[in-house]
Amino acid sequence: MRLSQFHLRTTKETPADAELVSHQLMLRAGMIRKLAAGLYTWSPLGLRVLRKVETVVREEMDNAGAIEMIMPTIQPRELWEETGRWEKFGGQLLKITDRKEQQFCYSPTAEEAVTDFARQELSSYKQLPVNFYQIQTKFRDEIRPRFGVMRAREFVMKDAYSFHITDEDLAREYRNMHAAYTRIFTRLGLDFRAVQADSGAIGGDASQEFHVLAESGEDSIAFSTGSDYAANVEKAQAAEPAPRGAATEAMTKVATPTQKTCEDVAALLGLPLQRTVKSVAVMTEAGFVLALVRGDHAVNEIKLGKVAGMADYRLATEAEIQAHLGSEPGFLGPIGAKQAIRVVADRDVAAMADFVVGANEAGFHLTGVNWGRDLPEPETVADIRNVIEGDKAADGGEIRLVRGIEVGHVFQLGRKYSEAMKFTVLDETGKAAAPAMGCYGIGVSRIVAAAIEQNHDANGIIWPVPMAPWTVAVCMINPKNDAAVNAAAEQLLGELQSAGIEAVLDDRGLRPGAMFADIELIGIPHRVVVSERGLAAGTFEYRARRATEAENIGRDELLARLRG
Amino acid sequence: MRLSQFHLRTTKETPADAELVSHQLMLRAGMIRKLAAGLYTWSPLGLRVLRKVETVVREEMDNAGAIEMIMPTIQPRELWEETGRWEKFGGQLLKITDRKEQQFCYSPTAEEAVTDFARQELSSYKQLPVNFYQIQTKFRDEIRPRFGVMRAREFVMKDAYSFHITDEDLAREYRNMHAAYTRIFTRLGLDFRAVQADSGAIGGDASQEFHVLAESGEDSIAFSTGSDYAANVEKAQAAEPAPRGAATEAMTKVATPTQKTCEDVAALLGLPLQRTVKSVAVMTEAGFVLALVRGDHAVNEIKLGKVAGMADYRLATEAEIQAHLGSEPGFLGPIGAKQAIRVVADRDVAAMADFVVGANEAGFHLTGVNWGRDLPEPETVADIRNVIEGDKAADGGEIRLVRGIEVGHVFQLGRKYSEAMKFTVLDETGKAAAPAMGCYGIGVSRIVAAAIEQNHDANGIIWPVPMAPWTVAVCMINPKNDAAVNAAAEQLLGELQSAGIEAVLDDRGLRPGAMFADIELIGIPHRVVVSERGLAAGTFEYRARRATEAENIGRDELLARLRG
Incomplete structure (x- = not known):
């Protein structure tokens, strides 16, 4: 190829409205051009890179036994009604009315369409397992499309869907896809990690995200130096804390006239922040709850929400706080409440001795507080905090935090879609059985941007060879x-x-x-x-x-x- | 590849709602599955064939110097307003409103988007000529989607757009694309013809269609046995007729009591149909016109509309016919009108002698009619008829009619889009000039169906090797x-x-x-x-x-x- 016969148009100026380096460099290199908000034309140069990624993804999916097909981008409302996602998917679902007043959407993902295909194609366990995939244009009507192709509205995704008679076979294919994804990102020359995602009701290892590591990544990932454990910060757990030490101080009320934060109180008292306890007042359907985390920790909302009785909690109002604790915020604590309250203590707080809490009186805190002596043992002890850099990991290593860009996701869906869409096959005994499903996505166009975030210098992009134009x-x-x-x-x-x-x-x-x-x-x-x-x-x-x-x-x- | 590891699902039953053989066979072979009206999933088997076609198209476009890129399927209304096509495109344009109440369409073609890309990318004649192409999903909201992927709403199209400083350079690239298309359809193993299309205001060779020949084709194509001349029936021309013979009969009024068609009159009189003349009464802005074609010919509406003064003509009402000719339909003719009328004679009619016309009197025709003797020479002589099988062609050969399926189109657009969208580049003299444009389309998914229409037997599909799965x-x-x-x-x-x-x-x-x-x-x-x-x-x-x-x-x- 001769560049004089190609079309290349670079610019020196950094585009004003591009925040991310990858967005800036893709525009400067002339890889993409904006057509409208979140809609990009891929120039000949950009397309060469996109196709390189597609090719690696396709080869490894084929090698892993998945079978390529392709579904329409425009899908009928009726199909999405079958699973309730026509409403539940929310504003990202681009809804369309055709000339006959029929409603459709632009596919943001294809669980419904593939299950509809499968229920026409598959009728016997003998046809299972099977894993169908497509590399196709998707659309999500982002409220704030930005960062170029990193979060575009129209984008290219590889989405795969597998069907199985047993959960064990689904787990086998899940591992197979996990291995294929590892090969894909390795072949592409990217520094990445497979990360345990918060997978809602399914739990366990049933969902993992693949992240390209980059400082600009939107997601925070915790990994351990002791093993290949890695998890999204929402899900990551530190090791159990060391057993509680003995009480050595008497409980003392100290004046903290303007000190409303743990940091300020610790500074005033000359104590490490790790000796203070933060009290977060929230309301649940059953009433007022004080959630306690160490002063240097932060409440993890997802973890707190999973504690029994805490689903759908919200922060308490000042009036609710006054009514239950008799104090203004900034001086709250578990001792001396006006009414009976529930205390949910983080595991680390439950293991503390001689700690500092608010006195439920404006301008005062209590020091030398000890469980079982100054207040009852906490009713509920749970991991309700975010991990922090340096935490001990369960595997004996240390927790490190890095930032990542999610480029892949593997997920054991179970029977949610097959049951909702009444898709069954005859099993070995001749009975109708809803197949278990897995889904496996890769953000093909996003990988291009993620690779640049990870590989660039002051002069521009530095492609890993497999992605280079x-x-x-x-x-x-x-x-x-x-x-x-x-x-x-x-x-x-x-x-x-x-x-x-x-x-x-x-x-x-x-x-x-x-x-x-x-x-x-x-x-x-x-x-x-x-x-x-x-x-x-x-x-x-x-x-x-x-x-x-x-x-x-x-x-x-x-x-x-x-x-x- | 082992079929046991693939996914194949064939059926013996011919699907009830599939009219075309290709639609039936694609369903029976399990190549496609219907998701909704005009929306098809391509199964693994179908996709293999689709990709074969894509690959040949891509290779030949690359070889011809075109450069691949890809534009969004979703395009903003503002862009389509610039050319007026937001309204003019009609109901086939699928219009979409996003969550911010902005309007978009699903691209049915991409002249606007590529011109927008070009005006951002191209600023100098030095960057021209250039030919950008994409292989992309398109959408046309057909009123009656049918025939499977032959006329689906969502389909795969290769669309290319070239930009040139001069008309001559556009004509060169047009020939280059014509040659590339010829290679593409030849390589695919298809029996096809390049056909002159009616190209509206541009005329000449500025537009050609590529048709796969098949009896089920929707288009009628005329070609000559004497050369590679071929044209859409709307446009095809026969050779000039032989000079008019001498008059040998006297004009005679004959009774044709119930004979209102040329066929019936010819049968009654024992004359060949070719001796009769059909009179078609129409109205124009300037008044009543009688269009004359030979009894075995049919008026070509497009050709008649192009005769000076005949734009926007319509058929005359019975009242208008009575007012001008004093007769009821079935016995009309150019002789003995009640008012002055304009006569437009087809070239073949102008060359006739001793012919038969209606007498403008119910139940009578005139035989032995001759121009210049029984009525004035016609004021307007033009080619206003459809060619028929067996016509002499201008190249000395004979006209044959076949049916075709349009799978490609090459078109010299000129400066319509560049001028409407204010796209200029600096020419060699430093002046801003709107580039001339060409566009070149191939219906990639339609080719799959067209190939089956041309290649099948009672047992199923017979793929040309280059398209076979x-x-x-x-x-x-x-x-x-x-x-x-x-x-x-x-x-x-x-x-x-x-x-x-x-x-x-x-x-x-x-x-x-x-x-x-x-x-x-x-x-x-x-x-x-x-x-x-x-x-x-x-x-x-x-x-x-x-x-x-x-x-x-x-x-x-x-x-x-x-x-x-």
């Missing part, structure tokens, strides 16, 4: 006037092709500085310069995208290096 | 119990793969009859049977899909035949 750029100096340069570049291109290395010839005739800046910006992993001077010396100038210096090397060495 | 099916007899058959089939599969021949192993363990019926139904071009008996004899049973008999042949001959 071309592996090598052969840059020609003065191509319009130098026949020898043309001949040498052509010959090199042929040799690279023979070696199975995808190369592009930059024959546009730009000044070297502008040409090199383009090639760096668009992230080509290897650059080779063919010049009159180099030819005279029998060398090419070679520079890897991440290298700081170029080197002059002979052809054999060049080919050896590029062959890797 | 697999080239060869290796059918195993008793695969579950016969290790020797398994080993031989595996070995053959390996040898075929080494020879670059795509084969599938039918290891499902069906009875031979059911297995062969499936393989014929889904249209695999070559079938090889591996059986214990064959192995004992050192032969395979081979049958080409179109052959009437199977043959037992040795391995070397088999491989030689399959290699073609």
